Amino acid sequence: MAAWARAVRGLLLDISGVLYDSGGDGGVPIAGSVEAVRRIKASGLKLRFCTNETQATRENFVKKLQGMGFDISVAEVTAPAPAACRILKERSLRPHLLVHNDLVPEFAEIDKTNPNCVVIGDAAENFTYANLNEAFRVLIGMEKPVLISLGRGRYYKETDGLKLDVGAYMKALEYACDVQAEVVGKPAKMFFESALAEMGVPPQQAIMIGDDIVNDVGGAQRCGMRALQVRTGKYRCFLDRKERLDLMGWINNFAALGSCSSAPQCHPSDCPCLAVGHSAVMQGDSASRGSRRGFCEQPKSWLMRGLDGAICPSPSMALAPAKFSKAAHEHVSTAPAAS
């Protein structure tokens, strides 16, 4: 087993697109993810859920996930709205809210009279012209506009397709008001640091798992963590390849974790991983980049053995763009269903 795997003490999990796909009907769990959370908890690894969810209070969001069968509690979830409330209180900021109706209760104890900042979240149907223009007028009327954004995602996946996320609307207000938003939530370094502190694990001993190459993988890497991207949720190979980070890698789905026997294995003849349909590459692990790893050699635990077995050196950096693009499209059209 690779040295990095032996050192891992904790996992940070994104929720939407990793554990479940959201939707107007409440969403559906991604196959095998309920069991994978149980396996991680049983393994003794520390676990923290790190989400940019802003369409519900943390309590209601957790209640929904519990209803799907997930072993999760409010205390295990790091989310942007509570973090934003702490900032608002510390800086005596009074927000004008452009957020989802179901998130408003998170700000119940915050003074919202005579606003001196704007807080924007994934407001979904509340992203009307009138509401955006109202937020614009509040901001443009300030001597020093303060825009706080609960995330900066471009889009996310719901059961009926991709949806524009808060980042697109945040950018509109930034442009109109010539201001730079303060992002609370992923990929902000402070957000990851807060989650790590709550878990009690240093970044070098933690892995972030998410479906967003920028906000999950990139954010975690900038914080000193290794990161995996799952090929569920918003993952779109032909789009995400533009976000070429130092290393890129994938794991087919979150359910692949935890079972050596079910973990996919990479073979030299099958690489690049795009053809195999599964791989995972970690940031900064130059040793694993250049050499093939054996599987199941002196495993520390069955869970890490399964994760280790899903890893193969990243092929993406060595591929010519055209070949990468072709392979990417082939993968998208032929990828096997998550198992």
Ligand SMILES: [Mg+2]
């Ligand atoms: Mg996600």
